[in-house]
Amino acid sequence: MGNRHLNTTLRGALVLSIAAFIAKLLSAVYRVPFQNMVGNTGFYVYQQVYPIYGIGMTFALSGLPVFISKLIASVPDLPSQQQIARQVYRWVWLLAGGVFLGLMLGAPFIAAGMGDRQLTPLIRMVAWMFLLMPELSVNRGLHQGQFDMLPTARSQVVEQLVRVAIILVAAAWATHHGWSDYRMGVWTLSSGTFAAIAACLVLPRWRKPVATTGTPIAHLGRRLLIEGGTLCLLTAMMVLFQLVDSFTVKNGLVAGGASDLAAKSLKGIYDRAQPLVQLGLVVAVAFATSLLPALTEAQRQQRPLAFKRLTATMMRIALIIATAAAAGLISLMPWVDRLLFGDAQGATMLAIYMLSIVLATLIQTYNSVLQSQDGYRLTVVALLVGLAVKMVGNHWMVERFGGIGASWLTVAGLLVTLVVIWYGSAVELRSGVWTTGFLAKLIGCTGLMVISLRGLVGISETVWPRLTSGRLLDGAGLLVLIPVGALVFLAVALWWRLLTVREWLTLPFAKRLLRFWQRLGQIGGK
Known part of the structure; x- marks a missing residue:
C-alpha cells in the first residue's frame, strides 16, 4: 500500500x-x-x-x-x-x-x-x-x-x-x-x-x-x-528583480541624460534578456530537479548518505548545464541578438545579464533541496538581501552606466542571494558538493568551448564578412555553431570525467552516450 x-x-x-x-x-x-x-x-x-x-x-x-x-x-x-x-x-x-x-x-x-x-x-x-x-x-x-x-x-x-x-x-x-x-x-x-x-x-x-x-x-x-x-x-524570484527594473531602469536612463523616447526604447532592448534567461533556467532547472522526488524520499527515509549524494548530483548537473548555456549565449550573443530580435543592439548588456542564468539556477536548485527539508527561512532572507542590493544600487548604476549597470546589479543581487544561502546552509549541503577538481574541470570545459566558438565566429567574420549579416544567415550559422559548442563541451567533459558514471546516468539518454564514448575509446586504443 x-x-x-x-x-x-x-x-x-x-x-x-x-x-x-x-x-x-x-x-x-x-x-x-x-x-x-x-x-x-x-x-x-x-x-x-x-x-x-x-x-x-x-x-x-x-x-x-x-x-x-x-x-x-x-x-x-x-x-x-x-x-x-x-x-x-x-x-x-x-x-x-x-x-x-x-x-x-x-x-x-x-x-x-x-x-x-x-x-x-x-x-x-x-x-x-x-x-x-x-x-x-x-x-x-x-x-x-x-x-x-x-x-x-x-x-x-x-x-x-x-x-x-x-x-x-x-x-x-x-x-x-x-x-x-x-x-x-x-x-x-x-x-x-x-x-x-x-x-x-x-x-x-x-x-x-x-x-x-x-x-x-x-x-x-x-x-x-x-x-x-x-x-x-x-x-517569483526573477520576476521580483524585473519589478525593481520597472521602477529604476527607465527613470535611471532619463536621469542619466537620455530622452524619454530613447529611454523607453533602451529599456525594451534591455528586456530582451528575459526570454533568453528564462529559457536557460527552464532547461537547467528541469534537468536538475528531476532528482527531487528521489531526494525527498531519501530525506523521508532518513538516509543521510543518499541525501548528500543526490544533493551533490543535483547541484553539479545544475551548474554544468547553466554554465554551458550561459557561456554559449555570451559567446554567440551578437548573432543570437540579430537572429531573434533583428539587430545586435545591447549585445554587451545582454551578455552580462546571461551570467544570471548560472546564479538563478543554483539558487532555485538550492531552494528545492531546502524545501525537501521543509526549510524556507534561509532562502527568503537571502532573497530579500539580494533584492535590497538591487533596489539600493540599480538607479545609481543605470544613471552612470546605462543598461549595462542594470545587468551588473541583477548579477550582483543574485550573487549575494547565493552567497547568503551557501553560508547559511548546513554543512552537508556544502561539503562534497563543490570540489576544487570539479570546478577546475568545469572551467576548462567551458573555456575550451568558448575558445572554439569565438574562434569559429572570428574566422567567419574575417573570411566571409558578407555572411555575418542577415537574420537567415545568422540562423544558419548558429545551426552549425551551437552543435559544435555542445559537442566540444560534452567531449571534454567525458574525457576529463567531469561527472561520475552514476551521475551521468541520471541524465536522459546518458547510457547510450556512455556506450558510444566507450566504443570511441576502444577504437582510439587500437
Missing part, C-alpha cells in the same frame, strides 16, 4: 513537472515573435507592467497551490479537506480583493513611480486577473493535496496556451491597424484574465460546503501569510 501511494505521488509529480516545463517554455518563447511585431518601445510598454502579472501568476500557479496542497494532505477525511479549502478560500479572497483594490486605486501612483503615467490603464487591466486567483489557487491546491495532479497540469498548459495566443493575436492586430503601443499593451495584458478564466473552466468544480464540517486549521491567516507568502516569494 505504501509503495502504491509513493508511486502515485511520484507519477503525479512527474506529470506536474512536465506541465510546468511546457508552461514556462511557452512563457519564454512567445516574447521573441511578440517583440518582433511591436518593436522595442512596444516591448518596453508590456514588460514594464508584466512583473505585476508575473507575481499574481506565481501566486495562483505554484506558490499558493503548493501551500494549500500541504494543508489538504495533512488531514485524511474529505469533510475536513473541504473545510480547509473553504477557510483558505476566504483568506485568499481577502488577499486578492486587497490587491485588486490597491492596483485599481494606486495605478496612477505606480505608473508615476515607473516614470510613465500612460501605463495606468495597463496596471488596472492586470488587476482583474487577481480576482480569479482564489478559485485557481484553492482548486489546484485541493486536487494536488488529494494527489490528483492532472487537473492542475491541464489547467497550467491551457492557461499559457490561451494567454500566448491572445498576446500574439492582439500584437498582430495592433500592428496591422496602427494602434498606439499603450493601447496594444492594454489588450495584450488582458490575456492574463482571459487565460485565468480558461484555466478555471477546465478545472473540475470543487464543492464549497455551506455548513461547517471537519476540523478548522488554527492560525490559518498567519500561516497563509508566512508559509504561503514565503513559497510565492521564492517562486
Whole structure:
C-alpha cells in the first residue's frame, strides 16, 4: 500500500513537472515573435507592467497551490479537506480583493513611480486577473493535496496556451491597424484574465460546503501569510528583480541624460534578456530537479548518505548545464541578438545579464533541496538581501552606466542571494558538493568551448564578412555553431570525467552516450 501511494505521488509529480516545463517554455518563447511585431518601445510598454502579472501568476500557479496542497494532505477525511479549502478560500479572497483594490486605486501612483503615467490603464487591466486567483489557487491546491495532479497540469498548459495566443493575436492586430503601443499593451495584458478564466473552466468544480464540517486549521491567516507568502516569494524570484527594473531602469536612463523616447526604447532592448534567461533556467532547472522526488524520499527515509549524494548530483548537473548555456549565449550573443530580435543592439548588456542564468539556477536548485527539508527561512532572507542590493544600487548604476549597470546589479543581487544561502546552509549541503577538481574541470570545459566558438565566429567574420549579416544567415550559422559548442563541451567533459558514471546516468539518454564514448575509446586504443 505504501509503495502504491509513493508511486502515485511520484507519477503525479512527474506529470506536474512536465506541465510546468511546457508552461514556462511557452512563457519564454512567445516574447521573441511578440517583440518582433511591436518593436522595442512596444516591448518596453508590456514588460514594464508584466512583473505585476508575473507575481499574481506565481501566486495562483505554484506558490499558493503548493501551500494549500500541504494543508489538504495533512488531514485524511474529505469533510475536513473541504473545510480547509473553504477557510483558505476566504483568506485568499481577502488577499486578492486587497490587491485588486490597491492596483485599481494606486495605478496612477505606480505608473508615476515607473516614470510613465500612460501605463495606468495597463496596471488596472492586470488587476482583474487577481480576482480569479482564489478559485485557481484553492482548486489546484485541493486536487494536488488529494494527489490528483492532472487537473492542475491541464489547467497550467491551457492557461499559457490561451494567454500566448491572445498576446500574439492582439500584437498582430495592433500592428496591422496602427494602434498606439499603450493601447496594444492594454489588450495584450488582458490575456492574463482571459487565460485565468480558461484555466478555471477546465478545472473540475470543487464543492464549497455551506455548513461547517471537519476540523478548522488554527492560525490559518498567519500561516497563509508566512508559509504561503514565503513559497510565492521564492517562486517569483526573477520576476521580483524585473519589478525593481520597472521602477529604476527607465527613470535611471532619463536621469542619466537620455530622452524619454530613447529611454523607453533602451529599456525594451534591455528586456530582451528575459526570454533568453528564462529559457536557460527552464532547461537547467528541469534537468536538475528531476532528482527531487528521489531526494525527498531519501530525506523521508532518513538516509543521510543518499541525501548528500543526490544533493551533490543535483547541484553539479545544475551548474554544468547553466554554465554551458550561459557561456554559449555570451559567446554567440551578437548573432543570437540579430537572429531573434533583428539587430545586435545591447549585445554587451545582454551578455552580462546571461551570467544570471548560472546564479538563478543554483539558487532555485538550492531552494528545492531546502524545501525537501521543509526549510524556507534561509532562502527568503537571502532573497530579500539580494533584492535590497538591487533596489539600493540599480538607479545609481543605470544613471552612470546605462543598461549595462542594470545587468551588473541583477548579477550582483543574485550573487549575494547565493552567497547568503551557501553560508547559511548546513554543512552537508556544502561539503562534497563543490570540489576544487570539479570546478577546475568545469572551467576548462567551458573555456575550451568558448575558445572554439569565438574562434569559429572570428574566422567567419574575417573570411566571409558578407555572411555575418542577415537574420537567415545568422540562423544558419548558429545551426552549425551551437552543435559544435555542445559537442566540444560534452567531449571534454567525458574525457576529463567531469561527472561520475552514476551521475551521468541520471541524465536522459546518458547510457547510450556512455556506450558510444566507450566504443570511441576502444577504437582510439587500437
